[in-house]
Amino acid sequence: MRTIRLLIGSAAMAFAALCLADIGYKVKALPEQQRLEVTMTVPVTSSTTALQVPSWSPGAYVLRDFASGIRDIRFTSEAGKELAFTKPEAFTWNVDTANVKALTATYWVANNPADGAMHYSGPPTYLYVVDRKTEPCLLTFDLPHGWLAVLGIDERRDGSYRAEDYDVLADNPVTMGDFLMDSYSARGKPHYIVYRGRLKQHIDREFVMRMCRQVTESQAEFFGGLPYSKYVWHFSVSPAMSGGGGLEHLSSTQIGLAVGVGPSTMYLCAHEFFHLWNVKRIRSYPLGPFDYTQLPKTGALWWLEGVTDYYASLLPTRTGWFGRDEFYRQVESNVNRTRSNEERLKVSPYDASYRVGEANNGRGNSSGFGVNYYNTGWLLGLCLDIELRTATSGKRSLDDVMRALYDQCKDGRPGFEEESIRRELVRFGAEKLGEAYDKWVMQPGELPVEQQLEKMGLSMRLRMARDPDFGFSWTIDDPSAGLRLTTVDPSRAEVLKAGEQVVEIAGVSMRSATIRSLRDLASQVLARQQVGTELSIVVKGEDGLRPVRMMLGSKVAERLRVEPAPYSNPVMQRLRDAWLGPAREKTEAVGSLARLELREAA
Ligand SMILES: [Zn+2]
Numbered sequence: 001m002r003t004i005r006l007l008i009g010s011a012a013m014a015f016a017a018l019c020l021a022d023i024g025y026k027v028k029a030l031p032e033q034q035r036l037e038v039t040m041t042v043p044v045t046s047s048t049t050a051l052q053v054p055s056w057s058p059g060a061y062v063l064r065d066f067a068s069g070i071r072d073i074r075f076t077s078e079a080g081k082e083l084a085f086t087k088p089e090a091f092t093w094n095v096d097t098a099n100v101k102a103l104t105a106t107y108w109v110a111n112n113p114a115d116g117a118m119h120y121s122g123p124p125t126y127l128y129v130v131d132r133k134t135e136p137c138l139l140t141f142d143l144p145h146g147w148l149a150v151l152g153i154d155e156r157r158d159g160s161y162r163a164e165d166y167d168v169l170a171d172n173p174v175t176m177g178d179f180l181m182d183s184y185s186a187r188g189k190p191h192y193i194v195y196r197g198r199l200k201q202h203i204d205r206e207f208v209m210r211m212c213r214q215v216t217e218s219q220a221e222f223f224g225g226l227p228y229s230k231y232v233w234h235f236s237v238s239p240a241m242s243g244g245g246g247l248e249h250l251s252s253t254q255i256g257l258a259v260g261v262g263p264s265t266m267y268l269c270a271h272e273f274f275h276l277w278n279v280k281r282i283r284s285y286p287l288g289p290f291d292y293t294q295l296p297k298t299g300a301l302w303w304l305e306g307v308t309d310y311y312a313s314l315l316p317t318r319t320g321w322f323g324r325d326e327f328y329r330q331v332e333s334n335v336n337r338t339r340s341n342e343e344r345l346k347v348s349p350y351d352a353s354y355r356v357g358e359a360n361n362g363r364g365n366s367s368g369f370g371v372n373y374y375n376t377g378w379l380l381g382l383c384l385d386i387e388l389r390t391a392t393s394g395k396r397s398l399d400d401v402m403r404a405l406y407d408q409c410k411d412g413r414p415g416f417e418e419e420s421i422r423r424e425l426v427r428f429g430a431e432k433l434g435e436a437y438d439k440w441v442m443q444p445g446e447l448p449v450e451q452q453l454e455k456m457g458l459s460m461r462l463r464m465a466r467d468p469d470f471g472f473s474w475t476i477d478d479p480s481a482g483l484r485l486t487t488v489d490p491s492r493a494e495v496l497k498a499g500e501q502v503v504e505i506a507g508v509s510m511r512s513a514t515i516r517s518l519r520d521l522a523s524q525v526l527a528r529q530q531v532g533t534e535l536s537i538v539v540k541g542e543d544g545l546r547p548v549r550m551m552l553g554s555k556v557a558e559r560l561r562v563e564p565a566p567y568s569n570p571v572m573q574r575l576r577d578a579w580l581g582p583a584r585e586k587t588e589a590v591g592s593l594a595r596l597e598l599r600e601a602a
Contacts, residue, residue: 023040023129023135024039024040024137025040025126025140026139026140027140027142028141029142029176029177034110035110036108036111036118037106037107038105038106038107038108038126039105042102042103043101048094048097049095050092051129052091052092052128052292053091053126053127054170054293055293056123056364057121057122058123058170058288059275059279061295061356061365061366062295062363062365063363063364064123066091066123066124067090069110070107070127071108073105073106074106075095075105076103077103078102083100105127109124109125114197114198114236117179118177119174119254120173121173123170126169128292129166134289135165137168138163139161140160140161149175149176150174150181150234151172151173151174151175151252152228152231152250152252153168154230165289167289167290171250175194175196175234179194179196180194180205182208182209184209184212186217186220186226187217187226189228189230189231190230191212191213191230192230192233194232194234194235195257196235196236198237199237199238202479203237203259203514203515208235211266211269214321215269215273216231218315218319222399223406227277227280227281228251228276230251232251234255235257236255237257237259238256238258240259240260241260242262242265242519243265244265246269246272248272248275253269253272253273255268259516260515261515261519262519266316266322267309267313267330270313270316271308274308274311274312274315275304275308277406278303278307278308278402278405279304281409281410282410282416283415284298284304284417284418285416285417287304288415298353300353301356302368302380303381303421306373306376306379306380307377309377309378309381311402318580319581320582324586325587328458328561329562330378331449331453332460332559332562333375334382336560337375338371338376339446341371344376345446347370347371348442348444349440352368352373352376353373354369355370357369371444379449380440383440383447383449383452384433385397386579387432387452388401388428388433389575390455391429392428394574396429405420422434422438422441453562455572455575456575457564457575457576458562458564458568459565460561462558463560463561464556464558465559466531467557468529468531468535468555469531469553469555470526471488471550471553472486472487472492474486476515476518476519476522479512479517481511482502482503482511483502483522484499485499500540501539502539502540505535505537506529508525531553532552533551534552535552536549537550
């Protein structure tokens with residue numbers, strides 16, 4: 001582990017002599033003016049040079065108005081002469097470059113520094129030259145004194161960054177300024193964990209490092225190596241206790257990281273990292289080289305997003321980060337989400353993917369047309385995986401299909417044709433798998449999750465659950481101060497008030513070194529409490545400390561439950577072991593607390 005505190009004294013101004021063949025981008029950070037100034041230099045090859053800004057960001061299938069963010073744009077020749085231009089549509093500038101050798105475009109985009117750091121994404125920031133997106137791009141920075149920039153492209157000796165084409169440049173977000181950074185090495189390659197935002201001081205950096213390393217190593221093992229020369233985790237720290245959102249990139253990811261680093265944070269990191277292969281390199285052919293003017297049409301988003309999510313749940317269990325119970329909770333959650341949407345009976349997973357651009361009045365919604373391709377795709381991954389495992393007596397699995405698709409696409413080869421998924425399924429599992437694909441992927445309807453789980457000796461059914469009703473929810477702002485009550489049910493209003501701090505629960509002090517470790521501790525202590533018993537807590541209110549005793553009533557709810565079935569036999573047990581990894585039914589630490597997160601504040 002190597003920890004680096006940035007904002008050191010050395011100047012980080014990096015101007016490179018522009019190589020004439022490359023399209024140049026100089027980004028000047030102006031934190032006080034809350035903007036980034038971009039100077040783009042283009043060797044001219046025709047009498048009119050067309051520049052465009054993307055209308056969407058790869059990975060997020062939603063049309064965006066990035067054009068209105070390009071401000072005060074002007075074009076000059078190598079002699080400094082202002083060049084005329086026309087604007088046939090909002091995102092295109094046709095510049096008159098007759099008798100001009102080099103075109104310079106200057107503009108700025110708004111960027112709010114957060115706690116001294118700036119962060120930006122490629123597509124809203126960089127214009128491209130129409131029909132010349134395959135040319136190399138050279139990026140340089142002009143930064144305030146003491147600032148450094150971190151991105152997933154290797155830095156050259158002169159401080160510049162060279163991307164082989166526009167797609168690579170645009171797919172490398174940048175963090176710069178005052179941030180915290182840790183690094184680790186995996187398979188001989190450097191990995192950087194970059195934290196920004198006010199709450200970065202409260203992150204359990206040692207734990208996050210372990211988590212990122214676990215994700216990196218388990219997935220490198222799965223695919224047999226790491227497909228980049230360096231990797232950057234760009235984390236923006238949010239006050240949430242778990243969860244968050246992210247976007248995948250070629251050699252980095254942008255993640256809103258919950259300061260509590262709950263179990264779903266692990267899934268989020270595993271999901272974005274798995275995209276390094278599935279989406280970024282195993283991609284259907286419309287997903288790169290990109291047409292940035294319109295959303296891509298691919299029927300494979302259920303595979304690219306949903307099956308990615310399936311592996312993000314499966315691998316942390318298979319490699320021992322969580323126990324099997326945590327994976328079963330993921331099955332339940334995806335079934336609940338999928339089956340709460342009636343559209344599943346009308347729209348196939350293929351169409352949910354292919355028609356995503358029709359959602360949201362033709363602007364796309366990044367989750368699917370009618371049906372959500374994340375949770376439906378997750379269940380499809382499960383059903384197809386079990387089908388393949390049982391059809392081949394455990395000799396083959398979805399892992400083989402994933403790796404075969406990677407072999408087909410890796411090393412910069414074109415994306416796969418969409419029937420490739422079906423073809424590989426049939427290759428490993430015979431025609432039975434083709435029939436399953438035709439029915440489950442290409443047609444609307446209910447996925448046979450119960451029947452598939454039964455083949456692995458697991459049952460899924462509705463059970464009455466009786467959980468203790470604490471009558472309050474909480475969050476953590478400061479791990480040395482305890483849990484802050486965010487809501488208090490009317491039944492507890494006489495003894496508790498929202499805003500008060502809980503400093504002790506059942507004799508255990510609610511103080512810890514980090515928000516993550518306190519979140520974990522509090523969740524474990526609360527998970528041990530039983531319905532019908534008395535819970536004692538110590539609360540710190542306006543008048544100081546006071547003990548509170550409360551009877552724990554129960555909340556009864558019908559809940560879907562996946563668990564080993566009584567009819568499970570040794571054959572099923574063997575299949576299950578190969579699928580979920582060495583038997584560890586229960587997660588002792590963080591993982592078992594997923595259910596309790598529901599009680600925590602968002
Ligand atoms: Zn994703």
